[in-house]
Amino acid sequence: MQSPWFRPRLLPVIGAALLLACPAYPAIGPDQIVLVVNKNAPEGLRIARSYMQKRQVPGHNMIEITTTRKEEIDREAYEKQIAAPVRSFLKRNDPEGNRFACLVLLSGIPLRIRASQPALRDGGMRAGRPLPKPNSIEKKAQAETGSPSQGTNPMKRGTADARDVTPRLIKPRQDASVDSELALVMEKAYPLEGWLPNRYYIGFRDKNIPGMPRNVIPVCRLDGPTEASVHRIIADSLYAERNGLAGTAYFDARWPDNGARDGSPYRRYDRAIHHTARMVKERAGMPVVIDEREALFASGQAREAALYCGWYSLGKYVDAFTWSRGAVGYHVASAECTTLKAASSTVWCRKMLEKGAAATLGPVAEPYLQSFPAPEVFFGCLIGGGSLIECYTISNPFWSWQMVLIGDPLYRPFKERDAEPGKPSRTR
Numbered sequence: 001m002q003s004p005w006f007r008p009r010l011l012p013v014i015g016a017a018l019l020l021a022c023p024a025y026p027a028i029g030p031d032q033i034v035l036v037v038n039k040n041a042p043e044g045l046r047i048a049r050s051y052m053q054k055r056q057v058p059g060h061n062m063i064e065i066t067t068t069r070k071e072e073i074d075r076e077a078y079e080k081q082i083a084a085p086v087r088s089f090l091k092r093n094d095p096e097g098n099r100f101a102c103l104v105l106l107s108g109i110p111l112r113i114r115a116s117q118p119a120l121r122d123g124g125m126r127a128g129r130p131l132p133k134p135n136s137i138e139k140k141a142q143a144e145t146g147s148p149s150q151g152t153n154p155m156k157r158g159t160a161d162a163r164d165v166t167p168r169l170i171k172p173r174q175d176a177s178v179d180s181e182l183a184l185v186m187e188k189a190y191p192l193e194g195w196l197p198n199r200y201y202i203g204f205r206d207k208n209i210p211g212m213p214r215n216v217i218p219v220c221r222l223d224g225p226t227e228a229s230v231h232r233i234i235a236d237s238l239y240a241e242r243n244g245l246a247g248t249a250y251f252d253a254r255w256p257d258n259g260a261r262d263g264s265p266y267r268r269y270d271r272a273i274h275h276t277a278r279m280v281k282e283r284a285g286m287p288v289v290i291d292e293r294e295a296l297f298a299s300g301q302a303r304e305a306a307l308y309c310g311w312y313s314l315g316k317y318v319d320a321f322t323w324s325r326g327a328v329g330y331h332v333a334s335a336e337c338t339t340l341k342a343a344s345s346t347v348w349c350r351k352m353l354e355k356g357a358a359a360t361l362g363p364v365a366e367p368y369l370q371s372f373p374a375p376e377v378f379f380g381c382l383i384g385g386g387s388l389i390e391c392y393t394i395s396n397p398f399w400s401w402q403m404v405l406i407g408d409p410l411y412r413p414f415k416e417r418d419a420e421p422g423k424p425s426r427t428r
Contacts, residue, residue, distance in 0.1 A: 027387055030057040032101040033409060036086060039066045041108020043227040048106050051234055055410055063089045071339055073110040087185050102389050102409050105179060107223045107230050112364040115175035176400055177364045179219040183399045186215040195371060195398035202377050202394045218393040220409035223340050224353040236358045237411040240326025245413040247324030248287045250302045251277035252310025256292045265369055273309055276375040284383040309375045317351035326413050328359040332372055336362030337404045359388050359407025367402040387412045
């Protein structure tokens with residue numbers, strides 16, 4: 001499946017931080033997305049109909065499946081109840097694989113696929129690099145050494161880790177998010193254990209990586225704690241597109257960026273957050289706050305947040321924010337999308353959406369640090385005028401793994417940048 005707009009040859013490197021990493025190509029259109037609705041979740045159908053009307057998505061671009069309303073599903077049920085009907089629809093309606101560019105899962109569809117076999121514990125096979133607890137990050141960063149990153153391009157430094165470790169990491173795990181697994185629904189055969197490299201990830205461009213799937217259709221989710229919250233996400237996305245995304249960009253690093261090039265992946269990701277903050281300050285035309293202390297933003301410190309990236313509070317949302325209409329952000333920790341529905345949960349994805357953010361992303365289980373989207377690419381694409389699904393797809397390293405993107409896939413918070421003199425329009 002060659003997606004009609006995720007074309008590797010159209011992913012130019014523009015500027016030192018890949019600011020305009022999105023393709024200089026017409027933006028994804030409403031006729032290129034397919035909504036997937038669970039018949040057992042009538043709220044999903046209501047959301048789908050409202051969204052299709054607001055975004056002018058053709059009525060036939062919808063698949064109705066029958067599956068559990070629970071947030072977890074086993075592998076066999078996933079294949080029969082979700083993957084099979086979606087695959088059948090795509091084969092009938094897009095046999096050449098050049099018509100549809102995105103699947104959108106509606107509220108009421110399971111979030112994660114349960115592992116069909118237990119994962120080996122540490123001591124069996126070295127299975128990647130799990131995110132540490134907050135009080136161990138600095139010790140890890142100080143203790144680990146390695147060869148310095150090469151070159152001066154900050155995004156090359158940020159993606160080098162994932163490129164280098166991909167061939168070496170084999171994880172005995174078959175659990176995944178439904179969303180990340182479904183992205184490979186048209187791939188004929190692939191291993192279920194561990195992750196698979198994303199051919200559209202900017203860090204893998206022009207790389208000959210063994211086992212890289214070719215038939216990919218990116219997946220997004222219109223979901224949230226309540227039906228009302230999903231309708232609000234859609235409304236706020238449309239509002240911000242019309243009026244511009246206003247507010248402040250907040251970036252929560254853990255240490256100062258002293259320019260050192262040690263081998264710690266934690267330090268490198270922390271520097272990537274610093275680079276992203278500087279890029280947004282230079283290019284987005286909005287105030288930027290960068291916190292480089294170990295402590296996170298405290299209550300009331302992040303007012304009118306429009307953009308956010310930070311770490312590390314595992315499963316414990318910090319109520320420091322008021323969110324602007326249309327706000328986009330994510331928190332880097334190991335379990336921030338384990339649920340969207342449990343009222344007692346304080347995971348970041350659920351709480352950010354409940355409190356007013358319009359788009360976020362996170363893992364349904366331990367993802368390992370190198371599988372998080374590269375912040376420079378994700379936010380660089382956004383402020384360059386890209387849509388949410390474009391920016392996620394070129395910044396997300398792996399499929400058949402743990403990440404979930406939540407929000408309106410067509411949402412372009414900096415859509416007005418297309419009107420800047422000398423910048424080619426990407427409006428259809």
